[in-house]
Amino acid sequence: xxxxxxxxxxxxxxxxxxxxxxxxxxxxxxxxxxxxxxxxxxxxxxxxxxxxxxxxxxxxxxxxxxxxxxxxxxxxxxxxxxxxxxxxxxxxxxxxxxxxxxxxxxxxxxxxxxxxxxxxxxxxxxxxxxxxxxxxxxxxxxxxxxxxxxxxxxxxxxxxxxxxxxxxxxxxxxxxxxxxxxxxxxxxxxxxxxxxxxxxxxxxxxxxxxxxxxxxxxxxxxxxxxxxxxxxxxxxxxxxxxxxxxxxxxxxxxxxxxxxxxxxxxxxxxxxxxxxxxxxxxxxxxxxxxxxxxxxxxxxxxxxxxxxxxxxxxxxxxxxxxxxxxxxxxx
Numbered sequence: 001x002x003x004x005x006x007x008x009x010x011x012x013x014x015x016x017x018x019x020x021x022x023x024x025x026x027x028x029x030x031x032x033x034x035x036x037x038x039x040x041x042x043x044x045x046x047x048x049x050x051x052x053x054x055x056x057x058x059x060x061x062x063x064x065x066x067x068x069x070x071x072x073x074x075x076x077x078x079x080x081x082x083x084x085x086x087x088x089x090x091x092x093x094x095x096x097x098x099x100x101x102x103x104x105x106x107x108x109x110x111x112x113x114x115x116x117x118x119x120x121x122x123x124x125x126x127x128x129x130x131x132x133x134x135x136x137x138x139x140x141x142x143x144x145x146x147x148x149x150x151x152x153x154x155x156x157x158x159x160x161x162x163x164x165x166x167x168x169x170x171x172x173x174x175x176x177x178x179x180x181x182x183x184x185x186x187x188x189x190x191x192x193x194x195x196x197x198x199x200x201x202x203x204x205x206x207x208x209x210x211x212x213x214x215x216x217x218x219x220x221x222x223x224x225x226x227x228x229x230x231x232x233x234x235x236x237x238x239x240x241x242x243x244x245x246x247x248x249x250x251x252x253x254x255x256x257x258x259x260x261x262x263x264x265x266x267x268x269x270x271x272x273x274x275x276x277x278x279x280x281x282x283x284x285x286x287x288x289x290x291x292x293x294x295x296x297x298x299x300x301x302x303x304x305x306x307x308x309x310x311x312x313x314x315x316x317x318x319x320x321x322x323x324x325x326x327x328x329x330x331x
Contacts, residue, residue: 004266007230008034010054012237013122017063017113017139018131018156020044020079024052025241027270038120042108043078057120064110065138072108076101082133084163095194113143127238130155131210134163137172147179149223151215151231152238158208169211180219184239184247185212212242217254229258233267240270 012035016022019039023046028035032052039046042062050056064070064083074081077099091097117123128150130136136155140147147153153176157169173183192204214235215223224231232255239248249271256264273279288294 002266003260003263004233005031005034007233007263010034010036012036012234013125014038014127014129015113015116015125016040016046016129018129018133019046019048019058020131022046022048024048027241028237031237036120036122038116038122040116042072043074043081059116061116062108062110063113063116063132063139064135065112065142067110067112067115069107070110071105073105074103075099076103080133082135082163084134084165086163087161090160090162093193094191113139113146117146124149126150126234127152128154132156134158134161134166137167137175140172141175144179147176151220151235153181153213154242155211155213156208157211160205160207162207169209173211173213176213180216181213182216183211184214185242185244186210187212212244214239214247217251229255236267237270245271245273 008031012031014035015038017040019041020043022039024032029052033054035053036055037048037053037057039048039056039058040061040063042060045060046058048056048058050058062070062072062083070083072081072083073085080086080100086096086100091100111119117125125146128147130139130153132139133156136157140153140155155172157172158166159169161168177183186209188206188209190204191207192198192201195201217232220231220235221228232251236248236251239245239251252267252271259267273282285298288298
């Protein structure tokens, strides 16, 4: 058994709310049998493999900020089903009426985040992911005691609120910042307005993002005290799974002096850049930048690459632009 496995010791908790089509995090495969994964989605099954985990609980339940019964609206696009009604004006602006067509509505019992943890006999969360179609903030703010010790939060939040009553990303970010979280990365999505020539355009409006917040190093030390090194190791592993190697290495360097040589070697594998084509291109770019005219050539190459990427990055019949993701993706 490795020293990293001994350190984690079955004490790594991931909660995924809105886990439709979720898949396993490949960079955590070697320690997945130390992870407890709680998945919840009211409409769709996830695609994670139960045998990889120490414990995996997958529930088909509805979560909310309170235990009240609520009307759930099932729509043509299952991923757009929600407790909230969309802004009709925005449906028209982006031409999304068909995708948000109402299929059925029904009253359902809701559980809260605190209820979910109690049901699973858990007291805290290391990595909390929410994709709840407009009620992410409602669920997060309903359990401040849970959030205070959560190490990483990833939520789908909107710059332009799409559902009635939904707060903006800025409001949620401010709330989490006051709890000691820092916004480290965003995976953005841009939508195109329904204009006559939008099929020939690749710009649009930044509508929402998967926003990734890490509990700040100062707060980790304040809350976890003697267990702070273990908490930092978990943050490093999560950062690696999200493709955020630079931030993972930043945390790694902060605690490296407190780790044994064998644990250093194990953790180093999670923050080391992967080999392959991308690493070779990065090295080539670094070399070119030092040559005369190299920086100008790289700037031209970057602009050309972005143009090609944007031209090829269309989905949903050209209605939206694809998100830019770090290598490794998100849960």
